[in-house]
Amino acid sequence: MNKLGILFFFFIFIKPLLAQSTSTPPPVISLPGFGTHAVNLENSKSLTLSLPGDLNLFVAAQGMKCPRFMTFSPDHRLFVAGLYNCGDTKLGRVYLLEDFDPQTGAFGKVITYMDHLHNPNSVAFYSDMTGQSWIYIAQTDRLSRFHYESGSDKPTGAEEILATFPAYGLGYKYGGWHLTRTLCFGGNGKLYVSVGSSCNACEEKKEETRACVLEMDPDGKNQQVFASGLRNAVGLKWVNGQLFATNMGADHLGDDNPDDTFWSLEEGRNYG
Numbered sequence: 001m002n003k004l005g006i007l008f009f010f011f012i013f014i015k016p017l018l019a020q021s022t023s024t025p026p027p028v029i030s031l032p033g034f035g036t037h038a039v040n041l042e043n044s045k046s047l048t049l050s051l052p053g054d055l056n057l058f059v060a061a062q063g064m065k066c067p068r069f070m071t072f073s074p075d076h077r078l079f080v081a082g083l084y085n086c087g088d089t090k091l092g093r094v095y096l097l098e099d100f101d102p103q104t105g106a107f108g109k110v111i112t113y114m115d116h117l118h119n120p121n122s123v124a125f126y127s128d129m130t131g132q133s134w135i136y137i138a139q140t141d142r143l144s145r146f147h148y149e150s151g152s153d154k155p156t157g158a159e160e161i162l163a164t165f166p167a168y169g170l171g172y173k174y175g176g177w178h179l180t181r182t183l184c185f186g187g188n189g190k191l192y193v194s195v196g197s198s199c200n201a202c203e204e205k206k207e208e209t210r211a212c213v214l215e216m217d218p219d220g221k222n223q224q225v226f227a228s229g230l231r232n233a234v235g236l237k238w239v240n241g242q243l244f245a246t247n248m249g250a251d252h253l254g255d256d257n258p259d260d261t262f263w264s265l266e267e268g269r270n271y272g
Contacts, residue, residue, distance in 0.1 A: 033052060033053055034050045034051060034052055034053065035050070035051060035052075035053045036048050036049070036050055037049050037050075037051055037056070037057045039057060039059065041059065041062060042062050042063070043062075058104070058105025058106060059105075059106060060097075060100075060105060060106055060107055061095075061097055061106065061107045061110050062110075063110060064080065064082050064093075064095055064110065065082045065083070065084045065085065065091075065092075065093065066082055066083040066084055066085055066086070067080050067081070067082050067095070068080070068081045068082065068083055068120075068121050068122060068180070069081055069121060069122035069123070069182065071122075071123055071124060071125065072125075073125050073133075073135070073148065073150075074125055074127060074133050074148070074150065075150035075151060077096060077097070077098060078096070078097040078098075078100075078107075079094060079095070079096055079097075079113065079123050079135070080094070080095040080096075080097065080123075081093075081094055081095075081120040081121055081122050081123050081137075081138075082094070082095055082120065083119050083120065083121065083180070084119075087170065088119065088140070088170045088179055089118075089119065090116055090117065090118045090119075091115075091116065091117075092115075092116075092117035092118065092119050092120040092139070093112050093113075093114060093115045093117060093120070094112075094113045094114040094115075094117065094120055094123055094137065095110055095111065095112060095113060096109075096110075096111040096112075096113040096153060097109070097110055097111075098111065111153050113153060113154060113155070114137070114154070114155060117137065117139055118139040118140045118141050118142075118167070119139060119140045119179045119180060120137055120138065120139050121138055121139075121180035121181055121182055121234075122138050122181070122182045122183050122184075123135060123136060123137055123138070123183075124136045124138075124183050124184060124185055124191075125148060126145075126185055126191070126218050128218065132147065133147070133148040133149075133150070134146065134147065134148055134218070135147075135148040135155060136162075136183055136191070138180075138181035138182060138183045138193060139181065140165065140167045140179045140180070140181065141164060141165055141167035142161050142162075142163065142164045142165060143161070143162045143163040143164075143165070143181065143183065143193055143220070144159045144160060144161045144162060145159075145160050145162060146158075146159060146160070160220075161220075162216070162219065162220025163193065163214070163216065163220055163223060165181060165195055165209060166195075166198065166207055166209070166210060167179075168198070177196075177199075177200065177251075178195075178196025178197055178198075178231075178232045179196075180196070180234060181193055181194065181195060182194045182233070182234055182235065182236045183236070184236045184237060184238055184243075185218075185238065186238040186243060187238060187241055188241075189217075189218065190215050190216065190217065190218075191215070191216050191217070191218055192213055192214065192215055192226060192236055192238070192243060193213065193214045193216070194212075194213045194214075194230070194232075194233040194234065194236055194245065195209050195210055195211070195212055195213075195214065196210070196211065196231065196232035196233070196234075197210055197211035197231050197232060198210050198211075200250055200251050200252070201231075201250040208225060209225070211228060211229060211230055211231055211232075212225045212226070212227060212228040212229075212230060213225075213226045213227045213230060213233055213236070213243070213245060213265065214226060215267075226243070226265065226267055226268075227243075227245075227263075227265045227266065227267065227268070227269055227270075227271065228269075228270045228271070229269075229270040229271035229272045230245060230247050230263075230271050231247055231248055231249065231250065232247065232248040233245040233246060233247050233248075233263075234246055234248060242264055242265075243264075243265045244262070244263065244264055244265065245262075245263050245265050246260065246261070246262050246263075247260060247261045247262070247263060247271065248260055249261070
């Protein structure tokens with residue numbers, strides 16, 4: 001894994017680690033061939049991680065609110081969706097990271113590309129047959145897209161809403177805990193979006209677009225359920241003609257139960 005790959009790995013996982021920190025840090029597990037790496041942040045917090053001896057860590061960017069999934073734009077700039085916190089808010093942002101310095105392993109600028117978003121979890125890019133590039137934003141209540149112009153620090157043109165989703169919030173009486181929507185494009189030109197269940201553990205009866213992965217055209221047309229019975233498929237990735245998805249198991253059953261799952265999805269299948 002190169003230096004940039006290590007940066008992105010650290011960038012993804014630093015937020016959850018800090019969120020779990022206490023006044024007395026947990027001990028660092030020492031494994032054969034692993035070394036310890038101290039990380040000091042601008043907010044005076046620090047942590048120590050254990051990594052294989054041939055790897056290193058760098059703080060690529062700081063100051064973002066609950067960063068989630070990231071992707072590169074057509075002009076090779078890094079975009080990151082930020083939820084703001086673990087609640088149900090409309091304070092989310094899409095960040096743009098620029099001016100990467102390979103010597104220091106850090107980005108020189110963190111720009112707010114969009115703000116006041118409803119729990120944005122992921123972004124994606126697509127260029128249509130006319131050559132127009134689009135940026136897609138997955139929020140709790142909707143999937144939308146904007147014209148994307150290379151080098152710009154904000155979207156252009158009006159918002160196009162391609163799909164709407166249930167958005168009851170954390171207080172929904174049946175347990176509306178799954179507020180994030182993840183999207184990815186397949187090599188077949190289709191767009192895929194995951195929508196979590198309305199509850200912790202139940203059989204969905206109200207809405208078809210729950211506990212599933214949706215498939216649609218890039219303009220939102222021909223929407224259909226690609227796979228169902230997926231409690232909360234937060235991670236989506238299209239690899240070599242196949243759609244892969246993580247799936248979170250039910251809560252409150254102990255630290256080790258049930259197992260979370262990782263699927264190679266088949267069209268039309270119900271995963272329970």
